[in-house]
Amino acid sequence: MQHHLILKIVTKSIVGIILLFGLYVQFHGDYSPGGGFQAGVIFAAAFILYGIVMGLDKVQEVLPFWVVQKLAALGVLVYALTGVFSLFMGFNYLDYSAFSPHHPEHGQHWGILVVELGVGITVTGVIVCIYYCFASRTPHLDDGEW
Amino acid sequence: MVALLALRMSHLFAVVMLAGVFSLLSALLLVLMDAVDVAFTEAAVGAGVSTVLMLSTMALTSRVQKPIKKSNLGAALAVSFAGLLLLYGTLDMPNFGSNNSPAQTHLSNLYLTNSPNEIGVPNVVTAILASYRGFDTLGETAVVFTAGVGVILLLSGLRRRKQKSDSKVG
Numbered sequence: 001m002q003h004h005l006i007l008k009i010v011t012k013s014i015v016g017i018i019l020l021f022g023l024y025v026q027f028h029g030d031y032s033p034g035g036g037f038q039a040g041v042i043f044a045a046a047f048i049l050y051g052i053v054m055g056l057d058k059v060q061e062v063l064p065f066w067v068v069q070k071l072a073a074l075g076v077l078v079y080a081l082t083g084v085f086s087l088f089m090g091f092n093y094l095d096y097s098a099f100s101p102h103h104p105e106h107g108q109h110w111g112i113l114v115v116e117l118g119v120g121i122t123v124t125g126v127i128v129c130i131y132y133c134f135a136s137r138t139p140h141l142d143d144g145e146w
Numbered sequence: 147m148v149a150l151l152a153l154r155m156s157h158l159f160a161v162v163m164l165a166g167v168f169s170l171l172s173a174l175l176l177v178l179m180d181a182v183d184v185a186f187t188e189a190a191v192g193a194g195v196s197t198v199l200m201l202s203t204m205a206l207t208s209r210v211q212k213p214i215k216k217s218n219l220g221a222a223l224a225v226s227f228a229g230l231l232l233l234y235g236t237l238d239m240p241n242f243g244s245n246n247s248p249a250q251t252h253l254s255n256l257y258l259t260n261s262p263n264e265i266g267v268p269n270v271v272t273a274i275l276a277s278y279r280g281f282d283t284l285g286e287t288a289v290v291f292t293a294g295v296g297v298i299l300l301l302s303g304l305r306r307r308k309q310k311s312d313s314k315v316g
Contacts, residue, residue, distance in 0.1 A: 025186070030267040033182035035275060041190040048198055072294045079284050094280040105266035112267060112276040115283070122287050126294030127195055133301035134202040 004053065011053040018046035026120050030109065036116035040123025047124075048131050056135050068129045075122025082114050156211040158204050166197040179242075183271055 025032075026039030051059035086098035096111020097104035149168055155161050169192030176185035240247035257274055265273040275283050 029272050030269055032269065033271070034186060035183065035269075035272050038183060038186040038190070041187060041195065045190050045194045048195060052198060069298065072291055076287050076291045079287050083280075083284070094284070096277060096280075104264075108265045108273075108277055109267065112265075112272060115276050115280065116272070119283065119287050122291050122294075126290050127191075129294050130297045131195070131198065131202075133297050134199050137202075137206060137301060 007053050011049060015046050015050050018042060018049070022046065026116065027113070029116055030112060036119025037123050039116075040120040041127060043120070043124040044127035044131070047128050051131065051135065056132070060132070063128060065129070065132050068125050068132065070125075071121050072125030072129055073122075075118045075120065075125060078118035078121065079115050082111060082118070086111075156213070158209055158211060159201075161211075162197055162200045162204060165200065166193045169193040169196070 022039050022042035025034035025042060026036065029035035029039065047059055047063055050062070082096075083094040086095050087093055089098035089101070091098040094111075094115075096115075097107040099107035099110040101107070149164075151164055155164070169188055173185045173189040173193065176182075176188055244250070257270060257278065261267070261270050261273045261278075265277050267273045267277075
């Protein structure tokens with residue numbers, strides 16, 4: 001993929017927009033369609049697009065393999081520890097009212113935000129990770145070989 | 147139509163691309179049915195990520211399907227029989243959007259009436275997924291994580307072994 005100038009330029013300009021849209025879907029999920037899973041997939045798709053066009057090495061400079069592995073675990077931990085936090089505050093496991101006991105609705109808002117963030121981090125990590133695993137096994141191919 | 151075309155083709159690159167097109171079309175169908183959340187996921191996973199994964203798998207194997215020599219009449223019969231059974235099963239289902247279907251009469255009313263007061267989040271889907279069914283979603287996240295760990299173990303383990311054998315040869 002040395003000579004695909006148009007693809008490269010378009011990718012460079014579009015990756016930022018995809019990431020921004022991913023963030024919007026993630027943090028606006030309470031108000032509009034979307035949520036952690038969708039946002040994670042969109043985020044991962046941005047990195048995969050970058051990886052396809054620029055090459056695996058370039059994308060792994062931005063997001064190394066070990067970071068992706070840690071991210072996948074971190075998301076689950078964020079989710080589960082939210083539940084543990086509400087246990088310590090004297091509520092049921094994953095009862096988000098614990099975040100602000102006097103305004104249960106605000107607590108629910110915060111809880112949903114944090115939990116969705118956990119889902120998003122895990123999904124991004126896992127999907128980029130699967131892509132890395134597959135792509136790093138593929139030998140380098142010239143365009144003609146397809 | 148696209149699916150039939152994909153079945154008839156023997157060049158796998160075209161088949162993978164048609165599968166992506168099929169996913170994108172079903173994402174459009176989901177948008178028409180007002181399931182935008184699912185449509186997001188279908189467009190990104192079905193049309194985007196899985197096409198890439200299929201392509202990178204294909205790069206490891208051959209590009210063209212082997213020609214089929216014998217005809218599979220038995221398989222065709224079994225598949226069409228199962229298809230007919232499934233179609234027969236749909237006859238009992240309520241109409242799309244019917245307001246006395248089981249899905250509309252039990253829990254969803256409760257969620258729709260209570261979630262503005264209890265959760266206060268305008269998107270009821272998010273409220274149900276993250277709050278009412280928080281345990282489910284925790285489990286799903288754990289499943290996604292487990293799938294990722296499985297892929298890492300399967301694929302990167304093989305690579306390490308290969309590198310070892312390569313260094314032995316070298």
